Amino acid sequence: MPIRVDLLALEPNVPGRACLTVKKWQGGEEQLEFSIQRNQDGFYLQDQQAWSNNPFWFKVSRFTVAASGEALEAQVGPEVVNPLLEGSANSQFQIELREQSLGHADKGVVRPGVGLLPSTAGGQTRSTYGGADLTAPAAPAAPAPEIPEIPDLPELTLPTTEPEIELESVPNEREYTPAPPPVKKSNKGLLGLALVLVLLLAAAAGFWFYKRTPAPAPTVAAAAPAGADAQACTLESMNSLPELTFVQTCIKAAPDSAKLLEIINEAKAGKHCGVAQRLYANRAQAGDALIANAYAREYDPKYLKASECFPVADNATAAYWYETILTQDPNNAEAKQRFEELQK
Incomplete structure (x- = not known):
């Protein structure tokens, strides 16, 4: 009976790597090897992600038994994952698994599973798996706390003369405005009050208007x-x-x-x-x-x-x-x- 072989994404997913799962295998678990052949030209996958008409055998020293006890598992890398993902729409792949002693052998179809990523997609998930490495280059940039520019700041302290001018102008204003303004302030106060009332009425009208018409926004967002x-x-x-x-x-x-x-x-x-x-x-x-x-x-x-x-x-x-x-x-x-x- 043919073996069933699945190439499944790891958990968590790692670009360029996958789990080769074999069911219905009747041989041993150690010293195995496999070859992969594509249908359109009969070529076999080689170790350099190339294809040739001569069979090439990928050696696996030992498969592990899956938790279910119904399958054997081994991790494979870009040399297997990338070529299978790069196959054309009509590509089909046959895998032959055998014992290295040329004992038991069997064949089946192998297909890339859901979510598999080629190694070239590493940039999409590198922050998850190589975060420490990625943060290392950032360290050299840290010593550039370009605080040498601080010497320029003392020159900007010239505005210290301005506060003194402001401090002088304040008492002067107080000296020149003690008696006359009281009457004018009362008029300005009335005008200010009127303006405040107008603004409050406008705000109340606006609140009433927007409160009555909030419905259109949700319908647009939902659509x-x-x-x-x-x-x-x-x-x-x-x-x-x-x-x-x-x-x-x-x-x-x-x-x-x-x-x-x-x-x-x-x-x-x-x-x-x-x-x-x-x-x-x-x-x-x-x-x-x-x-x-x-x-x-x-x-x-x-x-x-x-x-x-x-x-x-x-x-x-x-x-x-x-x-x-x-x-x-x-x-x-x-x-x-x-x-x-x-x-x-």
Whole structure:
């Protein structure tokens, strides 16, 4: 029986690194090795992230047993993660695992899981994993507390003469204004009072007006996010945005399964094969049985409708997605039947 192999993101996620998980392996746990072959040209992945027609074996001294006890796990780095993520929309990868003693061996399909990032995306998360290193360069900049400019400040102390002038002018004003102003102040006081009353009336009117009409603001604010979400998965956005950006924003908008299938069909019709592949895989791996079933049928010879994005049947890939459904819903009769038939 073929092994099931998943390439899953670590927790926390680390760009360029992943967990290689193997189920249904009947061999040992130590001194294993694996090779990866892509479907479009039959080439094998090499150790320098290159492809060649000669098999190359990645050696793993020991796999660890998963907490569930049903799988073996080993961490892999950019030499495996990057080439698989850079594959074209139609790329499929077959992995062969064997004991280094050339004992037990088995094959299966391996696919990048949800959330995997290439090592080139390290800048997006480096603050999480290498914060200490990033803060180190900031240290040299610290000694530049450019306080040498402080010598210039004493020169600015010339204004010390101004306070003295102000202090002199204050007593002078008090000397020249003792008797005459009292009568004038009373008139100014009345005018001031009138102005204050006018301002208070204006403020009260304004408060009454705004209190009666606050409703329009919330409706505008509520409409904005809905419009943004509505634009996230449109054909216009698909045509204008980079593939990965569109997929990320569309997934974030979380359309229901039926709507997502419509978007995938639009992507296929518009020859956005990478978009269709990524949307399918993301939701299927997240446990959406409807999407996983539709994705399996894209490769199932029984249901295949050849298109530019899915030109030929692939039994192993179809079986992979039917098995994904069964991990979520073991009683799914159709998925179980197709999975068993494709294994023959």
